[in-house]
Ligand SMILES: Nc1ncnc2c1ncn2[C@@H]1O[C@H](COP(=O)(O)OP(=O)(O)O)[C@@H](O)[C@H]1O
């Protein structure tokens with residue numbers, strides 16, 4: 199951890215420039231005054247790491263400040279990983295780092311403020327009743343977040359896996375462009391490695407089976423989570439829903455039979471009131487389901503996902519439609535819910551930290 203922290207924070211200058219963008223070290227005093235002393239009224243959200251507050255700097259610019267709840271080695275690690283990774287990456291669909299503060303036991307991360315908050319708040323939370331997500335916005339969010347993740351997997355060096363792709367970690371700017379956020383669980387994949395075996399972190403309902411069960415983390419785990427996210431965007435359903443008091447159903451178990459019978463209209467979020475582009479909806483649902491299939495080797499890469507979502511190649515779309523997965527007579531997927539032991543409201547979505555399966559950890 200110490201070496202990881204030094205890489206990004208241990209330099210003499212306190213201002214870093216990267217591709218024309220700058221991040222810097224903030225003083226605790228400055229962040230206190232920007233957030234009105236971390237006033238409860240400024241609170242934007244809460245995650246595993248701590249609370250996030252809205253603030254305004256002396257130059258009038260708006261920021262979001264994530265403040266570590268309680269200091270611990272684990273939290274310090276998450277802080278270092280997030281600063282390290284965000285400080286390196288710049289992409290229109292990834293949340294930008296403005297800087298950080300590490301004074302005494304205080305650990306804070308400063309980002310650009312995203313005025314439309316998280317995708318979760320629009321799908322299931324405080325903004326869901328306003329129905330601001332029409333179909334074209336949903337398509338833009340799907341494509342944008344796919345682009346952001348694709349950049350992490352295929353263009354960042356070393357490659358990065360996010361490990362916690364979900365609706366609360368996709369933020370929306372003033373133009374409803376998606377910005378993938380929250381890099382506390384992210385990992386670098388060393389050159390040439392296919393996967394790393396590691397402690398399982400992430401959120402129930404989004405975890406790829408091979409990762410949840412054996413701790414095998416690779417790009418395809420993010421692809422799986424992204425598939426769940428796509429189904430959520432198209433249907434407005436949560437990753438796991440209670441069917442009755444004793445039974446839970448995953449969104450894939452619900453959507454796959456509908457897709458096989460080509461009943462795509464029934465997958466669409468009722469909040470769209472039938473206003474969507476049929477071809478696009480079908481594409482989103484099919485791509486989602488190939489992403490969220492249990493065998494990792496059958497999932498597409500994020501580069502392929504972006505291409506498929508754009509729908510530019512008729513040939514690739516027809517291959518997708520004819521995938522074995524969508525044959526009416528092929529067996530339904532293995533039940534992926536057997537290892538899902540509990541369901542939580544996404545607002546307080548439990549982050550799993552199972553200790554089993556740790557063989558090698560590259561961090
Ligand atoms: N830059 C931001 N602009 C607006 N809201 C944000 C911003 N960053 C985080 N939030 C809100 O805070 C929540 C938690 O932030 P996140 O980075 O996911 O923290 P954690 O690591 O604790 O999960 C997000 O789901 C979102 O609602």
Ligand SMILES: [Mg+2]
Pocket residue numbers: 245246366367380
């Ligand atoms: Mg989060």
